[in-house]
Amino acid sequence: MSTTTPQHNRLRSRVACEPCRERKRKCDGAFPCSTCVRYAYDCHYPQSTRKRKAAAISDTSPVAEHTPASPTDQDAQTRIESLEANSGSAFVRKMALGIDPANAPRLRLFAWNVFLGSRKSNHTPISRSITQILSWSEAEELVGVYFAKVDPCYGFVDRRSLERRMRTYWTNDNAETSSFEAVLCGIAALGLLFSRRNVIDAELDLVETAKRILEESISVHPSLDIVTAWVLRVAYMRMIAPAHAAWMASCMLMHTLEAAGIHSTHVLNWSTDESGQPLTPEIRKRILGIAQHLNVWMSFDIGRSRVHLQTLDFDLPAPREGGYTTELLELLPHAENLNPDKNVDVVDLKNSLSKIVERHHTAPPSVLAQCNLTLLLCRRLRILNFHFQGNLLTQVLSVTARGIQAAQDLLDDCAPWHHVVNVPFQIICILLALDTPAAIAQLNDGIKTLSNIQLVYPTDAAKEALSTACLLIHLHRKRKEADLKTLSEIVSTYSPSVLFDQQMLSQPQTINDWGNTWLETLPEMPDLQTFDIDRFLNGSSEWNNPGDWPQGL
Template sequence: MASSTGQLKRKRSRVACEPCRERKRKCNGGNPCLTCTEWGYDCFYKNHHRAEAQSSLIPAPPEDLQDASVAERSIPDTVRSEDQDVAQRLEANSGAAFVRKLGLKVDPEHAPKLNLFGWNIGARQGLLGAESASALPSLNVIPLADMRELACVYFAKVDPCYGFIDSRVFYERLDARWRSPLTSSSYDSVLAGVAALGSLFSTRNLGITEHHLVKTAQVQLETELLIKAPCLDTLTGWTLRVIYMRMTASPYPAWIASCTLMHLIEAAGFHLKPSSDTVLSCGVQCDPQIRGRLIGVAQHLNMWISYDLGLSMVPLHNENPLTLSPREGDYTTELLNLLPVSSSLAPDKTRNDTDLQSLLLQILNGAHSQPPSVLAQCNLVLCLLRRLRALNSNLSSLLLEKVLALFKQGLCAARTMAMSCNPWHHVANVPFHIISILLEMDSRVSFALLPEAMQTLRQVANTYNTATMREAHNTACLLIFLYQRRRSEDPSELRPSPRQMTPSSEGVSWLEGLVSELPNLQGFDFTQFLQDMNDLSQDVDVVDGINFIPLIVSAPMRVMSGPVLAVAVSRAGGLGFIGPGVKTQDMFKDLEEASALVKNPKWTARPPPVNSTLPVGIAVSAIRQFKPCAAWLYAPREGQKEYDLWSTKIRKASPHTQIWIQIGTLAEAVQLVREGPAEQRPDIIVVQGAEAGGHGRAKDGMGLMTLFPEVADALAHSEIPLFAAGGITDGRGAAAALCLGASGIVMGTRFLASTEARISRGYQNEIIRASDAATSTTKTLLYNHLRGTMGWPEEYSPRTIINRSFIEHQKGSPFEELKKLHDESLKAGDSGWGPEGRLATYAGAGIGLIHEVKDAAAIVRETQEGVRERLSSGNKYKL
């Protein structure tokens, strides 16, 4: 009997608080109880009449009924145990609960409250009072040409990952809608949804057009719920709305919308196999591949939103699974292939640690080719790791290595997407939760990745300067601080001796700025923290190059890098710069064209200064009006003094515009990171080797192979990323630059041989024809004099392809004669270039590797694939 009594001992307190009673959670009877403390609930008790209080009035049951009573009392304990297991799995699936528990474990008093930090980039900024705007028909919101532009952005950036719309059908119905402006249809919500997402992926701020498009789609979709059964157009419109809300809205409205979408799919019988044997078969007819993709995307969204919030998802019963076929340029199947494992993590399904580790290895070995797909893979891995930590299961060294390699790849993907205006929700979500998992791992190898993870989250927060991102960044800083303080106060922890170094004033000011927003940081030793973080980052970083995706940047080549090329490179996942013209009018026109291409809000026209020459391409007035993502500076006449002046003016005109500065010597690089005001420091430093085309260092330039490592060593304690430029034309050169330590790749000459370059056919043909740059190119100012483009600092000289002008100049021909022949060649068109021509062909030393003209997207894609090929041999490259 003693043993039996022990087994039946109560596992709960006899008195449970009201929050635990309502949520059916285990309560220890404390005030506050443990559950309320962990989850941040307000713990309180009410007086409840209990039968035990009247026990003296109730006769004891007969002895032969006691066994039955015992059996009945044992059932609730079993049910409670199962409920506790479900609750544990529910919490493990939620990143918010994991972060809360991590904070409580480190410092219960100052731990962050339960919140979905970094769930997305936050609500769209801009347009005060836009909430009161009314819905308008799509035809009244946006012209057809602009609608087509936004649709192009959608099908270039969103559709490859969420591919459930036939683009051919879309454009046909778009044109038909504009031909019949008086006839509305269910497809209007699809048109508005596609355009709204195109706008979201074109500009970082909310415009009135985008707001009207979102409102139009919302009103139509909600109205149709009341008047008719859902059709394919309605389901497509709702899916687009949920996608938009997942990236911009708060969690609960997005969850409600995703559940509504799932109920509509079920109501339409869209998930059932078409059959004549039952009246309940699918009433919506469409391409089976489109049907499978739409259902898969809807399930993916509903499932993960539910996991994040710890709420129920909407299952589809009797679903007819389909085998989806991959399409060229589309990676939707990569995303949907994660669904089986994702669904197996539902809280009502039991998984032991062996099962979870097997699933983890399966996901880690999956092939994911593009940043959104890579981040979805990371998100699933993070969930699996949280489940394993809940079971106190440790990873093998092999699994840990694979996890960290994927995290590094995911962080790179997040930075790439932030810089190229791709605001997928995981751009914010994944870096934040990588930080929490790295802290929980509590190992040297995990700490080595913390600086890069924090840098990534900070970059995303700076790019999308919303309250949501600031909160996520500050919370991550708080977690690291609490963890560092706990370690420093633990007498059993042997800490390494601090290095003899002085943290930068920028780093200290960055952390000190948190004090005003997070009072918990009062008394924090900032200097020691920075030293510890530096120690953590000293381990050698290892990149698994198999799926590494580098950022490819097109250089701002004067006149030739127009808005069409810049936008094409950016849409392909790179970052395109617009080259300067000769006058400020040129810069205004180019930025206006770029704005139209990416559908920025309409700007109020402001007349540019007349006949104002741009000596090296800076136009602060244009930057103030158009607020570009980044501004590129180089070749100052008065050295660092001009950089400081330009940087200050640009920061004032457009605070969120990044400043990129190109250098060609070590001395220039060191000067950039000297002590001084933070606004004068660049966000990116481009290290250009002497192999570059155009105007580079005339006499003191060095090759990229020797210059970059020397600069990297000198700037080792700086947080400023270094990009490599000069002679890079394909994946081989890009991979080499990455192995030197580059954070990104800049190419100029290769993009001159692109269909989008603003360049004559004769110039382009010469780029393709020339080879052996050692003998076919030279550094000379002759062509500057012939063209009349003087004014460059004396330290700079352009690399050009040798032709008759240079050969005859070397033989002593008078300049006046050369000038006359040059001007005559200008009238000859394309024949003015070539070995017998006389016009300047500025080009880099990589011309021998360029053999054909391609579109910019193909150049970006092939370079990235070349990098992966070069780094996928199984070797580990130290960067």
């Protein structure tokens, strides 16, 4: 007897879109396809007379131009536009394609942070006790750096409790590895990051130790120490790691919060630390807010989904003297409204932008967060062809100017926050998109700051950010030069003086008489600073007679 094994053939689309074809990715043949939606590519299909399907779904076909899109297609297109606007890299790619398609940079997360995974050495990280990695004096110094530079922005650790437990842990020679050690390693690693421009072996060992402890804790109910260590790890990765790894860690953090019950006030038994200290409502708000802040913005940056927790209860924490965590988290509701699944119109975006630019942020990291949200709103409005002008444009440029200065201040303070290089780079892109004299005037400050960053942190990411920004400015200049050449040719060919010279050459016998008569009828040229060109172009009768021209010269 023969047995027949059913054949399961993998389904493939006969027609792949151009982005998937170029990148050799799987394409499901939809419009837009799932791959382009995920990576915010410009999904389009080739024209073909043999394959009517490609012609039918192509956005350049005559049928597509005259057939209204279905609600599903329209929703998908809106989501793609939101993804492109939320993701700075997709916006840069689309803007460059509009300037010069042949020389536009590839879709990359330019300047997502200063390092992008390059903060490492030839040393192989070793997981070992923190007391073997650092001395007591070194640990004290790094804790001081953390609370001086990181805690004012990400304030979710009780310093008194930490220092008390740290002394107890250090004096206990028989102390076994615990979840509290992951907290100490995370704080010390951030202290080294914010005090040394070059990595040392101890920093890599601290990160490896915290990573091992967190991975081993996945199978048990997370304690408050584990949750705190996860927040520290994600904050560190946002500043030094590639985007995908940091985003995955932020998603793990959100799920850890849910497992610990911190996401909801209806959970009666919140997690405690190893010493039995319970989680206070204020620390809970801060942990939950910072975790959301990190996950939301990483998801926006790379065009992926954020983690939505059910029964999420979040209120802003109370302001703390010397800190600005609350100031930072006040931006969170505005950011959440920009989720790609939400349909936000021009009026809503403009109102949100007006509220954001009017805010007063005090410290450089908080200023950069405000500037980053401003840039995102500007990208969303640009996608909708909104024209910036008047007071709103002035306020936007004021925020970008403060953002550039804040990045320089953090660079001088050896504080490599993730926005130090990201915000100046994105500011340059927005300034080129705005393309006004005031916006172009700020380009020099933005490029100067990027240049200073790559001098202090000579990483490939910093160098790439500077070279890409210069490329975008070069492409913009080439387009301007082409426009100027066209305008110059028009003026040199059709200006009244040229036409008059041609007429004089064609009629030499009557030049003097006719020329004098023509010159006598010319009105006196007005002063351009006082001349109302709008009234002139609109046909105002006030300028009908030469004598009515304003006398400014």
